[in-house]
Amino acid sequence: MAKNFHTDNKAFMLYKDWEDIFQALDSSEEIGELVMALFAYAKRGETPKLSGGAKIAFLMMRAAIERDGIAWEEMCAQRSECGKKGGRPKKSDESGNTDEKAEQTAASADNAEEKPQGINDTAEKPKAFSQTKRFSEKAKKADKDIDIDKDKDKDTDIDIDIDKDKDKDKAIDKEKQKDAGTAKSVVRSFGTHKNIMLTSEQYNELESRCRSVGLSLESYISKLSQWLFTKGRHCTDPYRIISGWLDNDSKRKTAAKPKERQGCDLSWYDDFAMNFDLSKFF
Numbered sequence: 001m002a003k004n005f006h007t008d009n010k011a012f013m014l015y016k017d018w019e020d021i022f023q024a025l026d027s028s029e030e031i032g033e034l035v036m037a038l039f040a041y042a043k044r045g046e047t048p049k050l051s052g053g054a055k056i057a058f059l060m061m062r063a064a065i066e067r068d069g070i071a072w073e074e075m076c077a078q079r080s081e082c083g084k085k086g087g088r089p090k091k092s093d094e095s096g097n098t099d100e101k102a103e104q105t106a107a108s109a110d111n112a113e114e115k116p117q118g119i120n121d122t123a124e125k126p127k128a129f130s131q132t133k134r135f136s137e138k139a140k141k142a143d144k145d146i147d148i149d150k151d152k153d154k155d156t157d158i159d160i161d162i163d164k165d166k167d168k169d170k171a172i173d174k175e176k177q178k179d180a181g182t183a184k185s186v187v188r189s190f191g192t193h194k195n196i197m198l199t200s201e202q203y204n205e206l207e208s209r210c211r212s213v214g215l216s217l218e219s220y221i222s223k224l225s226q227w228l229f230t231k232g233r234h235c236t237d238p239y240r241i242i243s244g245w246l247d248n249d250s251k252r253k254t255a256a257k258p259k260e261r262q263g264c265d266l267s268w269y270d271d272f273a274m275n276f277d278l279s280k281f282f
Helices: 019-026 028-044 050-083 091-112 125-183 200-213 215-229 238-255 269-274
Strands: 189-192 195-201
Touching: 019 050, 050 125, 050 189, 091 189, 189 200, 195 200, 195 215, 195 238, 195 269, 200 215, 215 238
Parallel strands: none
Antiparallel strands: 189 195
């Protein structure tokens, strides 16, 4: 009977690369929903209703669980076929040799009865014993050859299993690399009104640039989020807008004299961000 990984497999794999995906979720409630959704799919094949980042993460992880499950089913099917081929077959020549021995014994007894008196019976016995021993040695040699052939077949099956396991490991490594790249492209919501959509890679890049020049990325995000909410608009590329603000403010901060820009006074770029004309970006 064919195996089903949803009901027959007692475990499924969690990859270390998924840690970044769990950390990217907004709350512990979303993390809990995602974990229970993974168990529901791996154990019963159910696809729970999720939304937002948890739904995107579940779709990616579900593909990995399904891939590993199919590989497990194929391995079980292969081992089942190898088991069916095992077992020691009946020796076809064993009964034949036994019959020949019986016929030879009967023939020897008949010859002994037909011989006239005075004939030396001991001269015939070594010949009959020699023939029986020769047939017995042939049967043992045939059995040994069969056992050697079976051992060779088992070794061949083991080599096939090892090669398939290597191919499976290579496929898993490729999927891990693919999952790691997908994690970087997961979209998250930022800002006071959760209307600034950035990927993890975009957010990390902007944060690094702000840190290098002593600026605050959260300030940019909050101002853009409030402006969009007040105007009732939707921004399709917040990364480009914030990146443009950051470039301009970085140039102004670098060109400013130390006496004119002392301490942590950021009001000069606050005014710029609030008065910047966003209409040309939409």
